[in-house]
Amino acid sequence: MSLRTTSVRRPLAVAVRAAPRVRSRRRGWLGLAYAAPAIIAYGYVVIVPLLQSVNFSFYSWNGVTAARWVGISNYVSFFTDPALVESLWHVLVLIAFFSILPIVFGLISAALLGRGRVRGQGVYRWLLFLPQVLTSVVVAVIWKRIYGPDGPLNAALNAVGLGGLAHNWLGDFDWALPSLGLIGTWTALGFCMVLFVAGVTAIPDELYEQARMDGAGPVAEFFAVTLPGLRGQLAIAMTLTVTGALRAFDLVWITTQGGPGTSTTTPALLLYRKAFLNPDVGMAAAIGIVLAIFCLAIALVVNRLSEERDS
Amino acid sequence: MISRTERTLNHAVLAVASILVVFPVIWFIFAALSPESSGRIDLTQLTWGNFATAWQAGSFGPAMFASAVITVGAVAGQTVLAILSGYAFGILGVIGQKVIFPIILLGLMISSEVFIIPLYYQFHAIGLTDTWLGLIIIQIGMGVPFGAFWMRATFRAVPPSLVEAAKIDGAHSWRILWQILFPIVRPATFTLVLLSFMWTWNDFFLALVFISDPSKQPATLALGVFQGQHTLNVNLMAAGSLIVALPVLLLYVFFQRHFIQGVISGAIKE
Structure with a gap:
């Protein structure tokens, strides 16, 4: 959260100190009245159920008969339940595809592009950003078709004489997960590029001149100036893409539903199944809590790292 | 000022990335306009009726x-x-x-x-x-x-x-x-x-x-x-x-x- 709020937080402190005590107290109640609808809606939809989730996660409950207190055994399952452990490994693979690949490609292209303004930049930006506005269902449908046994990917492989490499990509135990991952790469690539290219343009010219005077070549310049200058953008890209991999559901649900076998299950998919299909509600709640803790931890750690090097 | 080669390189990088990103979408648009249900692209007979058919069939x-x-x-x-x-x-x-x-x-x-x-x-x-x-x-x-x-x-x-x-x-x-x-x-x-x-x-x-x-x-x-x-x-x-x-x-x-x-x-x- 403070990824972006750090810049606005400082003026706040000044403003609060400058305001007279008594008046600010009265205005504080007025402010509370204005904020009340939002606080109530948020509390009702998010916070109260969130706390209930914590409570649920200590029970074993099939959604119908009485719930039974089981302590932390739902959390222990993260180490003992093979299906759950497997889904966590899948997340690691997805992180490579959803996060690392697009970030690396984004950085390479930002480095290659340098700081020159390109004519038609707006058009490129529009195109690169397009996957971000498509609903996940449409993305999934497009790629399900591309990966199909008689889809364009195999057709292309056949056409160039590589027919031996053709697969039923999403139906293959070994290929389904990386194929899914590449969909995430495709979605995030343009986003990372747009983000990083915008970041590079914001780096002050003096830093580059300085580096050049110090005799830095393009590679040294990239590591000494560009990469540190993109810290904030990197933090955003990391947080978004890693949590995206952790939460992967829509894509998986529409393309493979976790199959073939269990080769593409994700924690969010298991959560959905355990919560609504064959209820083990306590376990589902525990998965939700663990996912949330991971997301929070990632956001905080990435944010902390990017700020530390800042100072 | 950036040189001409640099400018060409910039365009090349952006163009390659854009094509990679947009190609699947374009292909899908073409498929939606093609008469064949196999998904083979055939733009000689643009079939706008696909949209009406899909609208009906998918309610x-x-x-x-x-x-x-x-x-x-x-x-x-x-x-x-x-x-x-x-x-x-x-x-x-x-x-x-x-x-x-x-x-x-x-x-x-x-x-x-x-x-x-x-x-x-x-x-x-x-x-x-x-x-x-x-x-x-x-x-x-x-x-x-x-x-x-x-x-x-x-x-x-x-x-x-x-x-x-x-x-x-x-x-x-x-x-x-x-x-x-x-x-x-x-x-x-x-x-x-x-x-x-x-x-x-x-x-x-x-x-x-x-x-x-x-x-x-x-x-x-x-x-x-x-x-x-x-x-x-x-x-x-x-x-x-x-x-x-x-x-x-x-x-x-x-x-x-x-x-x-x-x-x-x-x-x-x-």
Whole structure:
């Protein structure tokens, strides 16, 4: 959260100190009245159920008969339940595809592009950003078709004489997960590029001149100036893409539903199944809590790292 | 000044990346216009009728209407709450904001999976599952963190002297908000409207959980069902997908700057 709020937080402190005590107290109640609808809606939809989730996660409950207190055994399952452990490994693979690949490609292209303004930049930006506005269902449908046994990917492989490499990509135990991952790469690539290219343009010219005077070549310049200058953008890209991999559901649900076998299950998919299909509600709640803790931890750690090097 | 080779290289990098990104979408558009259900591209006979056929077969009419109702309701609610809470946290100050605001921001980092299960049972008990109103309420509550965060930052950027001057003139907080501040923050509010439109329209997971009655499902859910039933009619599947994606795509065509700036500067959400 403070990824972006750090810049606005400082003026706040000044403003609060400058305001007279008594008046600010009265205005504080007025402010509370204005904020009340939002606080109530948020509390009702998010916070109260969130706390209930914590409570649920200590029970074993099939959604119908009485719930039974089981302590932390739902959390222990993260180490003992093979299906759950497997889904966590899948997340690691997805992180490579959803996060690392697009970030690396984004950085390479930002480095290659340098700081020159390109004519038609707006058009490129529009195109690169397009996957971000498509609903996940449409993305999934497009790629399900591309990966199909008689889809364009195999057709292309056949056409160039590589027919031996053709697969039923999403139906293959070994290929389904990386194929899914590449969909995430495709979605995030343009986003990372747009983000990083915008970041590079914001780096002050003096830093580059300085580096050049110090005799830095393009590679040294990239590591000494560009990469540190993109810290904030990197933090955003990391947080978004890693949590995206952790939460992967829509894509998986529409393309493979976790199959073939269990080769593409994700924690969010298991959560959905355990919560609504064959209820083990306590376990589902525990998965939700663990996912949330991971997301929070990632956001905080990435944010902390990017700020530390800042100072 | 950059040299000609550098400029060519720049174009090459951008062009290659753009083609990689856009190719699947273009291919899908062509497939939607082709007569053959195998998905083979044949642009010699543009088959616009695919859209009508898909519209009928997937009953996208009611589904698009459902999406429209849900989206309009959610966006209206989110926007009003965002303006009020942004004004409260950004200008007025709120009792206990040092505790309340961080808790609200927490919502930017947690996703719906964490709270959806108890919420489902709660809504089930009071008859809000399988209703559009239920989805609207969830979207409004979930939209609070981003809305408050976004509008607070926007209100803080307004010169304080404006508010001070209005206060000296004896204007009430309500009048200050709508007559003085709102015209200034309108562009940022518009960005917020576009983003929440996109996020609500594109939602799949919440609808999947809360709507099981096929006659009430929004467009994304209908498309999920449709693509499962028509795996052999690629052109119809593609046409259906484009129908569902169209409203957001249209907004993106006209207001791309709002979308890109909004997503990037508010990138914390999702």
